[in-house]
Amino acid sequence: xxxxxxxxxxxxxxxxxxxxxxxxxxxxxxxxxxxxxxxxxxxxxxxxxxxxxxxxxxxxxxxxxxxxxxxxxxxxxxxxxxxxxxxxxxxxxxxxxxxxxxxxxxxxxxxxxxxxxxxxxxxxxxxxxxxxxxxxxxxxxxxxxxxxxxxxxxxxxxxxxxxxxxxxxxxxxxxxxxxxxxxxxxxxxxxxxxxxxxxxxxxxxxxxxxxxxxxxxxxxxxxxxxxxxxxxxxxxxxxxxxxxxxxxxxxxxxxxxxxxxxxxxxxxxxxxxxxxxxxxxxxxxxxxxxxxxxxxxxxxxxxxxxxxxxxxxxxxxxxxxxxxxxxxxxxxxxxxxxxxxxxxxxxxxxxxxxxxxxxxxxxxxxxxxxxxxxxxxxxxxxxxxxxxxxxxxxxxxxxxxxxxxxxxxxxxxxxxxxxxxxxxxxxxxxxxxxxxxxxxxxxxxxxxxxxxxxxxxxxxxxxxxxxxxxxxxxxxxxxxxxxxxxxxxxxxxxxxxxxxxxxxxxxxxxxxxxxxxxxxxxxxxxxxxxxxxxxxxxxxxxxxxxxxxxxxxxxxxxxxxxxxxxxxxxxxxxxxxxxxxxxxxxxxxxxxxxxxxxxxxxxxxxxxxxxxxxxxxxxxxxxxxxxxxxxxxxxxxxxxxx
RNA sequence: GCCGGUGUAGCUCAGUCGGUAGAGCAACUGAUUUGUAAUCAGUAGGUCGCGGGUUCGAGUCCCGCCGCCGGCCCCA
Numbered sequence: 001x002x003x004x005x006x007x008x009x010x011x012x013x014x015x016x017x018x019x020x021x022x023x024x025x026x027x028x029x030x031x032x033x034x035x036x037x038x039x040x041x042x043x044x045x046x047x048x049x050x051x052x053x054x055x056x057x058x059x060x061x062x063x064x065x066x067x068x069x070x071x072x073x074x075x076x077x078x079x080x081x082x083x084x085x086x087x088x089x090x091x092x093x094x095x096x097x098x099x100x101x102x103x104x105x106x107x108x109x110x111x112x113x114x115x116x117x118x119x120x121x122x123x124x125x126x127x128x129x130x131x132x133x134x135x136x137x138x139x140x141x142x143x144x145x146x147x148x149x150x151x152x153x154x155x156x157x158x159x160x161x162x163x164x165x166x167x168x169x170x171x172x173x174x175x176x177x178x179x180x181x182x183x184x185x186x187x188x189x190x191x192x193x194x195x196x197x198x199x200x201x202x203x204x205x206x207x208x209x210x211x212x213x214x215x216x217x218x219x220x221x222x223x224x225x226x227x228x229x230x231x232x233x234x235x236x237x238x239x240x241x242x243x244x245x246x247x248x249x250x251x252x253x254x255x256x257x258x259x260x261x262x263x264x265x266x267x268x269x270x271x272x273x274x275x276x277x278x279x280x281x282x283x284x285x286x287x288x289x290x291x292x293x294x295x296x297x298x299x300x301x302x303x304x305x306x307x308x309x310x311x312x313x314x315x316x317x318x319x320x321x322x323x324x325x326x327x328x329x330x331x332x333x334x335x336x337x338x339x340x341x342x343x344x345x346x347x348x349x350x351x352x353x354x355x356x357x358x359x360x361x362x363x364x365x366x367x368x369x370x371x372x373x374x375x376x377x378x379x380x381x382x383x384x385x386x387x388x389x390x391x392x393x394x395x396x397x398x399x400x401x402x403x404x405x406x407x408x409x410x411x412x413x414x415x416x417x418x419x420x421x422x423x424x425x426x427x428x429x430x431x432x433x434x435x436x437x438x439x440x441x442x443x444x445x446x447x448x449x450x451x452x453x454x455x456x457x458x459x460x461x462x463x464x465x466x467x468x469x470x471x472x473x474x475x476x477x478x479x480x481x482x483x484x485x486x487x488x489x490x491x492x493x494x495x496x497x498x499x500x501x502x503x504x505x506x507x508x509x510x511x512x513x514x515x516x517x518x519x520x521x522x523x524x525x526x527x528x529x530x531x532x533x534x535x536x537x538x539x540x541x542x543x544x545x546x547x548x549x550x551x552x553x554x555x556x557x558x559x560x561x562x563x564x565x566x567x568x569x570x571x572x573x574x575x576x577x578x579x580x581x582x583x584x585x586x587x588x589x590x591x592x593x594x595x596x597x598x599x600x601x602x603x604x605x606x607x608x609x610x611x612x613x614x615x616x617x618x619x620x621x622x623x624x625x626x627x628x629x630x631x632x633x634x635x636x637x638x639x640x641x642x
Numbered sequence: 643g644c645c646g647g648u649g650u651a652g653c654u655c656a657g658u659c660g661g662u663a664g665a666g667c668a669a670c671u672g673a674u675u676u677g678u679a680a681u682c683a684g685u686a687g688g689u690c691g692c693g694g695g696u697u698c699g700a701g702u703c704c705c706g707c708c709g710c711c712g713g714c715c716c717c718a
Contacts, residue, residue, distance in 0.1 A: 098717060107713095115646055148718095163718055175718075186718045207713035208645025215714080219645060222713070250711095254653075263691080263709045374643050379711080555675040582674085583681085590679035604677055616678060 006058040017055060024051035024193065027063055039063050040071035040192040050140050050190045066197070066229040073101050078138065078192050079128070079201045079227035080106040085183035086127040087223070090120075096185065097159040097211065097220055105226030109209055111159060115221050116206040124223070125203040135196030136180040140189060148175045148186055159211070160186050199229040244481060249533035250380045256538050256595060258546070259381070267378045267385030269526065274546035277575060279525055281544055283366055285641055286390045286415070286522065293411055295362040295392055300344035302368060306334045311499060312343035323370045337370040342518060345393045346500040354504040359514060360396035360404055366525070381530035388525050394517040395502065398443060404517055405451030405473070405490060412475060412488050412521045418642035419532060421477040423487075425457055428465035428472050435468055435495050444492050445471045469495035479535035487528065490519040539596040539618055542639040547597050549635065551578045551613070552588040554604030561608040565601060565628060572632055574639065593618065599635065
């Protein structure tokens with residue numbers, strides 16, 4: 001009689017199994033055929049394992065089937081191996097490096113001279129799916145570092161050997177190899193039971209990527225792909241991709257006539273009248289919220305002598321990201337467009353002596369900033385060279401930090417709710433590389449944490465991810481189709497006040513050092529607008545819409561009345577247009593819908609006689625004829641700032 | 643910056659083997675005056691991203707540059 005172990009399942013039930021029994025066998029024997037068939041991998045206590053892993057002691061067991069996101073991730077990792085196998089068969093001499101999964105799918109980086117062409121990808125995808133069809137089992141094997149090194153050295157896999165050396169230097173004793181067919185990779189696992197379970201592999205793109213992300217290292221050829229357990233899931237994913245494409249802010253920006261780019265100003269947008277309206281609405285809204293929350297608005301220069309950047313420390317580290325300007329008197333590039341507002345705010349603060357009674361001092365600014373981003377990183381409105389932040393710096397005492405953070409979170413919550421963005425927060429603590437002693441960091445982290453805890457906000461702690469000058473809280477939003485974006489931030493800075501020798505006079509009549517809080521809610525207007533365009537798919541709520549209502553006439557004889565309606569709306573402060581083109585009513589309504597305007601006001605004989613409009617909402621809801629005053633009341637409510 | 647892809651009318655796109663550039667929509671003109679998602683007809687619109695080269699001849703082939711798109715942290 002062999003030894004028994006107790007296996008505890010997620011529902012709390014316990015089974016007695018033979019010691020050394022494989023997870024897969026256990027599932028088949030104790031749970032059922034169906035689950036055994038659908039199983040991809042399992043979690044044994046706190047470790048993700050293959051189904052072939054023997055159960056050696058009393059454990060908790062959770063099985064992941066093709067229905068779970070965890071299993072899909074494992075299958076995508078299987079797919080990465082399969083693709084690498086296919087690549088090495090089709091292109092002998094290609095070296096493998098790493099092939100992890102990403103949020104959506106996986107990639108594998110290869111080292112070879114020539115990049116993959118789109119035709120190569122087709123061939124690789126076809127062969128990869130053949131390997132899937134062969135349903136080859138994945139086999140796990142534990143080996144010594146020496147054996148693994150010998151294996152990959154014999155194959156000429158220099159990158160794998162380097163990875164093995166690294167892993168060993170970090171203390172790993174036994175290494176694991178995963179094999180399917182006759183292809184072996186050095187891999188932590190887990191993997192699914194066989195290639196057949198992967199389902200279907202789709203290759204998406206290829207691109208260059210530096211070994212370990214460092215441009216001094218060799219360039220690798222990366223292949224991105226994604227796998228699904230069945231073709232239907234792939235089709236659905238492809239469909240979702242198409243839908244996301246329709247929301248692309250670059251496409252909608254052109255179609256809705258919001259902004260454009262020109263080769264003469266890479267990374268800097270031309271805002272049309274409509275785009276400018278959107279920009280200005282967001283700007284005015286934020287300005288008003290801040291002014292209502294004790295901020296004062298200030299403006300500082302756009303162009304600075306390098307002295308400021310030497311003082312702030314940016315001249316050394318950040319110089320290559322700044323646009324330097326030639327001073328024709330000295331012939332030197334001693335001036336720079338500001339890439340951020342903070343240093344100039346510090347200068348402004350330092351202009352006068354502050355009393356403790358003045359604190360907190362809250363400066364807000366929406367000045368234009370320039371950052372010389374590498375040309376290859378530019379894209380749409382989300383990565384630009386010229387932009388404006390809803391920037392503010394709060395100068396306060398350490399004791400005031402929790403209250404300031406609490407107020408900020410409150411403000412941010414209001415703004416994100418106003419546009420319907422869900423958000424989560426992250427608290428980042430002291431990094432390895434930092435300025436300031438531990439006692440200072442202890443206090444700084446404690447005050448941010450206290451503020452977060454009292455706000456009732458759920459947050460994730462990111463140890464070591466704070467800025468070198470202080471801990472921070474970041475806010476990630478999810479848009480209407482679930483994409484995540486990092487937007488708001490509040491960062492504590494106890495270095496800048498030192499550098500700029502900032503002070504206030506305390507109750508004790510002595511000089512004290514304030515702390516600085518850097519904070520933003522939109523992040524940058526440009527990026528925030530991009531996110532809103534995609535979030536609303538271009539159909540903005542009335543308070544944001546560049547055109548809130550367009551008047552369309554049934555016939556030309558109503559144009560005069562239509563113009564009166566437009567003028568009345570404008571006189572009441574609304575953004576209204578009249579479509580005077582000689583098109584049919586249907587054509588003008590269609591145009592207004594395509595432009596996603598909140599209200600289309602139809603006017604004909606009936607309306608002209610009774611002083612009415614017949615509003616139609618975006619989407620088609622017909623509100624029937626109503627007095628113009630009644631519509632103005634409706635619009636006043638819907639267009640009110642939230 | 644680096645790797646790959648890409649660039650034809652305002653927009654979306656076609657253009658075969660290298661033989662002198664085309665459609666739909668938009669714009670403009672005219673006719674029509676329509677009650678909730680495209681009325682009809684006509685007109686105009688192009689240094690085929692820019693610059694070189696090959697050729698009798700280049701949107702098409704070659705080279706360089708620029709812009710745009712996808713990537714360049716996810717460490718077996």
